[in-house]
Amino acid sequence: MESFTNLEKAPDLTKRGYRLDRMKLLLHCFDNPENSCRIIHIAGSKGKGSTAAFSASILQEASYKTGVYSSPHISDYRERITINGEFAPEKIYINNMQLIKELINDQKYLSLPGGNEPTTFELLTLLAFLVFRDCRCDWVILETGLGGRLDATNLVIPELVLLTPIELEHTELLGSTIQEIAAEKAGIIKEGRPVISSEQPKDALKVFEERSSEKHCHLAYLPDLYLDLQSVSSISNSSFHIHWKDGKSNSSRLKLLGDFQGANCSLAIAGIKHLFPRLDDEIINRGISRTILPARMEILCDKPYIMIDGAHTKKSIEKLLESYKSLFHNPGILIFGSVWGKDAEAMAEILAQHFTHIIISRPGTFKKSDPRQLYDIFKSKNDNTLLIGDPVLAEKKARELSGDKLSILVTGSFYMAAEIRNIIKNREVEI
DSSP states (O other): OTTSBOTTTSOOTTSTTOOSHHHHHHHHHTTOGGGSSEEEEEEOSSOHHHHHHHHHHHHHHTTOOEEEEOSOOSSOGGGGEEETTEEOOHHHHHHHHHHHHHHHHOHHHHTSTTOSOOBHHHHHHHHHHHHHHHTTOSEEEEEOSSSSTTOTTTTOOOSEEEEOOOOOOOHHHHOSSHHHHHHHHGGGOOTTOOEEEOSOOHHHHHHHHHHHHHTTOOEEEGGGTEEEEEEEOOSSOEEEEEEETTSOEEEEEESSOSTTHHHHHHHHHHHHHHHOTTOOHHHHHHHHHTOOOTTSSEEEETTTTEEEOOOOSHHHHHHHHHHHHHHOOSOOEEEEOOBTTSOHHHHHHHHGGGOSEEEEOOOOSSSOBOHHHHHHHHHTTOSSEEEOOSHHHHHHHHHHHHTTTSOEEEESSHHHHHHHHHHHHHHHHHO
């Protein structure tokens, strides 16, 4: 699959790589496995992963076999395609990959309508639907990869659409304004299917309202559904409480850190309540409390505390820093690595002055990056900036600078977070 065009690594700025006819053909060749289970489809600029995780956890608690298709992975490609929070049996992945390989190697396939060869993401999406069908999932939580309208996931007819907050991202592909980006995300809204949206910029909400009206959908706006929302985050005791306008409420401890998780959690609950209005709130609360998600304000160890997070946009960095400062009152050490195409200047402007030392490192090799350019940007804003390309050496230096006292934050991309996560996990195994 990696031998095909991988738009995660090298986006096609002409948009030729983003189309649905190839994906429609692939699904047709396997008798449309996307129709084998009920689907919650999620699009947005941030919070998709957390919203998906909360939704899946509640469904699992309600005894539904639940698949999740998400991206990116942190350590293992199988993280993108899971069943009830775990990997499917290995033979199911392998058997279906072999079937896909046989199809692609058939020259007849290459001459069929659809044009060009499939992309890596299209093949992974096909694999996901085949795995979910073979595992006989009741529900699937489906995250869009990029945008929505032309995303490979967008050939499903979902039971529900969830829209997480919109911000400027991937402007070279999705558009240069909030309206244009929202229009791409709104492409997953289908005829007559209910939609629930998080709080949005007014321009994005207007786009969602217009699209929902065109498609004869009921659009519920999350801020209109509750009276009060409280989310408190601490290293030892994070909690969540929401009081809905219908008089009901949900409260739970959270394993996911960050005050902003309250909004993601609320969206997930609103979606499940819409689908299952009689579901016991205790089931919902237990599902929330058991939700875990790697590389989202994940604390890997103490002495020193090392937190990793995949934030990679201006607003997500702002929220991450706000939450980080509320948890750790010392300035701390920053390990930063961002992939090509992100607004490094804006992220540096937010982060640079809040850390005693900054270490710029390479976020793996999955996507193109330019650590030297990042170093120059951060160095201009904080003179205590180092360039250490090898993540192993970067993590070692951060520990030295910390002296087991200053906390360490790793961010800039999921790939940077994954590098440090693997280093620490491998060290724990060795010990």
